[in-house]
Amino acid sequence: MTDQTQNAPRFGGMNTAAVAPWVIAAAFLLVMPFIFTSNSAITIMNQMSITIIFALSYNMLLGQGGMLSFGHAVYMGVGGFFCVHIMNMVEDGGLPLPLPLLPLFGGLFGLGLATIVGAFSTRKAGTVFAMISLGVGELIAACSVIVVAFFGGEEGVSGDRTYGLPVFGVEFLQQIEVYYLIAFWLMLSALLMYLFSRTPVGRMANAVRDNPERAEFLGYSARWVRFYSFCAAGFFAGIAGGLFAINYEILTEENLNLTQSGAILLITFLGGIGFFFGPILGAIVFTLLQTVLSLQTELWQLYLGALFVATVMYFPGGLAGLLMMHAPALRSGRAGRLVLPYIKTLGPALIGVLALAGLIEMTFHLRHASLGDHHMTLFWVDLDSHSLVPWLVFAAIMAAGFAVMRRNLPELLSAWHSANATGDRS
Amino acid sequence: MDLILVNLIDGLVTGLLLFMLSAGLTLIFSMMGVLNFAHASFYMLGAYFAYQISLFFGFWMGLLIAPVIVGVMGAGVERYGLRRVHQYGHVPELIFTFGLALLIEELVQFLWGKNQMPYAVPEVLHFTAFSIAGNSIPAYKIFMIFVSLAIFMALLFVLTRTRVGMIIQAALSYPKTVEALGHNVPLVFMGVFGVGTALAGVAGVIAGPVLGTFPGMAFLLGSIVFVTIVIGGLGSLWGALVASLLIGWLTTFAASYNVAFADILTWIGFTMPADLDDSMWRDLWTLTMPQIGPILPYLLMVLILVFRPHGLLGKREA
Numbered sequence: 001m002t003d004q005t006q007n008a009p010r011f012g013g014m015n016t017a018a019v020a021p022w023v024i025a026a027a028f029l030l031v032m033p034f035i036f037t038s039n040s041a042i043t044i045m046n047q048m049s050i051t052i053i054f055a056l057s058y059n060m061l062l063g064q065g066g067m068l069s070f071g072h073a074v075y076m077g078v079g080g081f082f083c084v085h086i087m088n089m090v091e092d093g094g095l096p097l098p099l100p101l102l103p104l105f106g107g108l109f110g111l112g113l114a115t116i117v118g119a120f121s122t123r124k125a126g127t128v129f130a131m132i133s134l135g136v137g138e139l140i141a142a143c144s145v146i147v148v149a150f151f152g153g154e155e156g157v158s159g160d161r162t163y164g165l166p167v168f169g170v171e172f173l174q175q176i177e178v179y180y181l182i183a184f185w186l187m188l189s190a191l192l193m194y195l196f197s198r199t200p201v202g203r204m205a206n207a208v209r210d211n212p213e214r215a216e217f218l219g220y221s222a223r224w225v226r227f228y229s230f231c232a233a234g235f236f237a238g239i240a241g242g243l244f245a246i247n248y249e250i251l252t253e254e255n256l257n258l259t260q261s262g263a264i265l266l267i268t269f270l271g272g273i274g275f276f277f278g279p280i281l282g283a284i285v286f287t288l289l290q291t292v293l294s295l296q297t298e299l300w301q302l303y304l305g306a307l308f309v310a311t312v313m314y315f316p317g318g319l320a321g322l323l324m325m326h327a328p329a330l331r332s333g334r335a336g337r338l339v340l341p342y343i344k345t346l347g348p349a350l351i352g353v354l355a356l357a358g359l360i361e362m363t364f365h366l367r368h369a370s371l372g373d374h375h376m377t378l379f380w381v382d383l384d385s386h387s388l389v390p391w392l393v394f395a396a397i398m399a400a401g402f403a404v405m406r407r408n409l410p411e412l413l414s415a416w417h418s419a420n421a422t423g424d425r426s
Numbered sequence: 427m428d429l430i431l432v433n434l435i436d437g438l439v440t441g442l443l444l445f446m447l448s449a450g451l452t453l454i455f456s457m458m459g460v461l462n463f464a465h466a467s468f469y470m471l472g473a474y475f476a477y478q479i480s481l482f483f484g485f486w487m488g489l490l491i492a493p494v495i496v497g498v499m500g501a502g503v504e505r506y507g508l509r510r511v512h513q514y515g516h517v518p519e520l521i522f523t524f525g526l527a528l529l530i531e532e533l534v535q536f537l538w539g540k541n542q543m544p545y546a547v548p549e550v551l552h553f554t555a556f557s558i559a560g561n562s563i564p565a566y567k568i569f570m571i572f573v574s575l576a577i578f579m580a581l582l583f584v585l586t587r588t589r590v591g592m593i594i595q596a597a598l599s600y601p602k603t604v605e606a607l608g609h610n611v612p613l614v615f616m617g618v619f620g621v622g623t624a625l626a627g628v629a630g631v632i633a634g635p636v637l638g639t640f641p642g643m644a645f646l647l648g649s650i651v652f653v654t655i656v657i658g659g660l661g662s663l664w665g666a667l668v669a670s671l672l673i674g675w676l677t678t679f680a681a682s683y684n685v686a687f688a689d690i691l692t693w694i695g696f697t698m699p700a701d702l703d704d705s706m707w708r709d710l711w712t713l714t715m716p717q718i719g720p721i722l723p724y725l726l727m728v729l730i731l732v733f734r735p736h737g738l739l740g741k742r743e744a
Contacts, residue, residue: 068517070524120732126516127461131656132731138649139724146717258645262528269521302536305529312522313507316514360536368539 022191029183033176042175048287049179049186050243055268055279056193057236062265063273064197065229066209067122068130071137072237073260078113078140079106079238080255081151083245087159099161099172103185103242110238114231122226125212129226134258141256156252159245172246182243189236194276196232205229266308272318281319299364303357329419337419341412345405352401354379358394428559433678439567441674442574446629447647448654448666449581450622456598456661457618459516460508463523466648467530468623472496472630473639474534477545485548493627500623504616527644535641542640570632577628578667585663594618598661653727659740668738673723680719687713 029049033042054076061067083106089095097105121132144151151157161172170177196202204225207215212222245251254260271282293300315322329335358378365376365385374386383390451465475495476488483491503526511522547566555565585591597604597614605611637643654673658665730737 062517066517068520120728123735127455127459127520128660130517130520131461131652132728134649135653135656135724135727135731139721139728142721142724146713146721258649262524265521265524266528299532299536302529302532305525305532309507309522309525309529312518312525313510316511316518364536367537 022187025190026187029187033179039175042179044287044291046175046179046182046247048284049182050240050247051264051267051283051287052280053186053189053243054237054240054264055271055283056190056276057233057240058264058268059273059276059279060193060196060205060229060233060236062268063275063278064202064209065125065205065226065233067125067226067230068133068265069137069261070130070134070258070265071140071261072133072233072264073258074137074140074256075110075114075234075237076241076244077251077256077260079110079241080245080251081157081241082106082109082238083242084157084159084249084251085150087161087245087249088157091160099246100181100184102246103239106242106245107235107239110241111231111235113238114234118227118230118234122230123223125209125222125226137256137258137261141253141258144253144256151253151256152251154253156250158250161246161249178247182247185239185243189239190280193232193236197276201225201228266304270308270311270318272320272322274317275320275324278318278320281323285319297361299360302360332419334419337415338412341408341415344408345412348401348404348408350401352398352405355394355398355401359391359398362391362394428561429682431558432561432563433682434675435563435567435571436682437675437678438671439570439674440678441671442571442578443629443633444647444651444654444674445667445670446574446577447626447651448658448670449578449663450625451651452655452658452661452663452666454619454622455655457594458508458512458615460512460519460523461652462619462622463520463648464503464526464530465523465623465626466644466651467527468496468500469626469630469633469647470534470639470641470644471499471530472627473545473634473643474538474543474630475627476631476634477543477639480545480548489628489631492631493624496627496630497620497624500626501616501620503623504619508619509612527648531641531644538641540641542638543634545634545639547635566636570636573628573632577625581625581663650723653723655737656727657723657730657737659737662737662739665737665739673726676722676726677719680722681716683715685715 032045036042036045054072057076058069058072061069061072083102086095086097086102086105087099090097117136121129121136145153161178172178172181197205204215204220205228207218208220208222208225215225216222241251241255244255267282267286268279269282270286271280272278289304290300293303297303311318317325326335326338329338361378362376362385369376369385374384376383376385378390447465447469451462454460454462454465472492475492476485479488479491507522507526508519511519547564551564551566551569553565554562555568556563583591585594593604593609594614597609597611601611604614634643637647650673654669655666657672658667658669
């Protein structure tokens with residue numbers, strides 16, 4: 001859990017290097033709908049943006065505060081449920097509230113719930129916090145079936161975003177209008193969350209994460225610092241919930257339960273909890289993987305689970321950590337030496353992994369396809385899962401791929417060392 | 427009165443089953459400081475392995491072999507997974523076991539599919555042991571009680587009366603000192619992890635036929651097991667026992683007495699609103715005891731954490 005904040009400019013000296021990523025991101029968000037114009041692409045981008053806000057808010061706890069939560073979906077869900085209810089009240093004519101402001105109320109309700117729960121759950125970090133968050137999360141998720149008036153029971157609650165007051169003539173009938181609304185909130189909340197991590201409270205959250213005892217000796221209450229982070233995370237999760245309510249117009253028990261909380265943990269950790277942009281990366285990659293893989297294979301959750309366990313075991317820095325490992329080599333201008341060894345090692349490894357996935361798919365087909373169904377399509381090739389030939393071919397490709405990777409691995413390692421060596425300017 | 431007796435037996439079965447899981451979990455926690463999120467997944471693996479073995483060799487071989495396989499797998503997970511992640515700290519360890527739980531559920535779905543397996547009570551135990559005022563108690567429940575009690579006794583004996591148990595107890599509190607005395611503490615850790623997961627496996631083998639063998643069984647029971655050890659006090663074996671029985675009886679009694687909240691509210695002195703659909707408190711009036719039964723353990727846990735943070739019998743602050 002390293003944090004590259006020593007190099008970041010201070011508040012006063014806001015220079016172009018600090019502003020540039022935000023300007024680029026905003027421009028990117030503006031232009032994206034013109035590049036990917038199809039409706040499904042905009043749907044995916046909406047989902048992605050909501051996930052990014054949610055993942056960033058989760059990382060305020062896990063990455064910046066060192067608090068592992070198994071119930072973060074609750075704050076997003078409850079914020080979303082409140083927003084749907086507000087939407088229905090607007091529809092009934094009781095409230096004059098323009099739709100773009102709705103996520104703010106979601107955030108406030110998320111904040112309210114986080115204040116109540118945080119009052120007793122932030123006493124300790126680590127395992128104890130994780131357990132309490134799990135218990136509270138399960139409690140509220142289980143309540144959703146009981147408190148039907150608020151959570152709508154099994155079928156959830158639904159609303160209609162278009163009945164609100166039109167804002168400058170925009171009624172939010174079309175996906176693209178919703179996209180720009182979400183994009184606006186994404187930029188705003190991401191910026192606010194970044195600035196929060198630069199405030200003294202945000203800095204103290206890092207200190208408390210790394211060494212609560214020393215922070216207490218300096219005179220800070222670790223509990224209060226955790227409490228503030230927790231409340232802020234609840235607020236932004238609520239904003240994500242409000243956007244979810246606007247985008248999907250329905251919330252159910254699925255938005256509250258452990259599966260959802262686990263998914264956001266997975267997304268954030270895959271992206272990398274050590275850097276601010278890690279969860280953003282994780283949300284983008286996860287959403288793309290989800291849409292692409294789930295179309296290709298029924299087993300995508302198995303692959304995702306395996307990827308997650310491998311990440312925890314071998315790359316605890318996640319995707320962002322892997323990328324930032326290359327920063328020293330890039331800065332010294334020796335990253336070019338890594339390109340060829342990477343291709344020579346990772347190329348065969350990728351082929352090996354794909355062949356392994358082929359074997360897994362064939363096993364799955366062998367066990368679960370209906371009787372007499374021997375035919376399957378794998379990597380655009382038609383084959384018979386009950387004959388020996390495809391098995392041998394895939395096993396041979398896998399073995400060859402991994403063998404070549406093993407042979408070329410020392411070359412990559414030495415290239416890595418020479419690219420990162422300090423001192424000698426050879 | 428008769429119903430109370432039946433419920434007492436039912437609750438005892440649930441409670442002892444919970445205890446078999448929570449005992450291993452709490453031992454592992456007090457030793458390594460890591461909560462094994464995948465503990466209930468090993469319970470599920472036990473049920474599935476036993477089902478697979480029972481297809482070929484019958485139920486009893488399943489009861490013998492499946493826990494051993496699960497225990498070996500658990501030891502392997504500790505040796506090659508957890509020990510590696512341990513260097514990063516407790517939070518990554520917890521994340522690792524969480525990922526493992528996800529992965530095991532997916533693997534089970536991959537191998538056995540999403541449907542419930544036809545894993546059934548063996549023929550020998552398929553009769554009514556005795557009946558209390560018309561409520562028959564199946565022999566399998568009595569068998570479950572005896573297996574759990576036997577395991578509890580054995581565990582207690584090993585932990586308090588044998589040399590191995592002494593070393594384990596010492597390693598719980600002072601691992602460094604025990605290591606300095608020449609004991610292989612990592613091996614002890616691996617052993618405890620293996621035995622703990624094997625216990626979960628036993629629970630799976632005997633619970634599979636009653637509670638159903640399906641991919642969701644791990645997460646269904648898993649969170650209740652965590653609640654149990656938090657209520658009992660993290661690291662306390664006796665606390666785990668008390669909390670398991672408490673939760674077992676609490677949920678059983680809540681499920682079998684159809685007390686409507688409307689009656690209680692009327693008894694207190696509130697009057698029922700004429701038009702329920704318009705009332706804000708509609709849900710409170712229509713609530714019944716069996717409905718809130720499943721959330722009682724979580725409610726109890728939140729209360730315990732607020733008012734008695736180290737659990738019922740725990741010594742360390744939770």
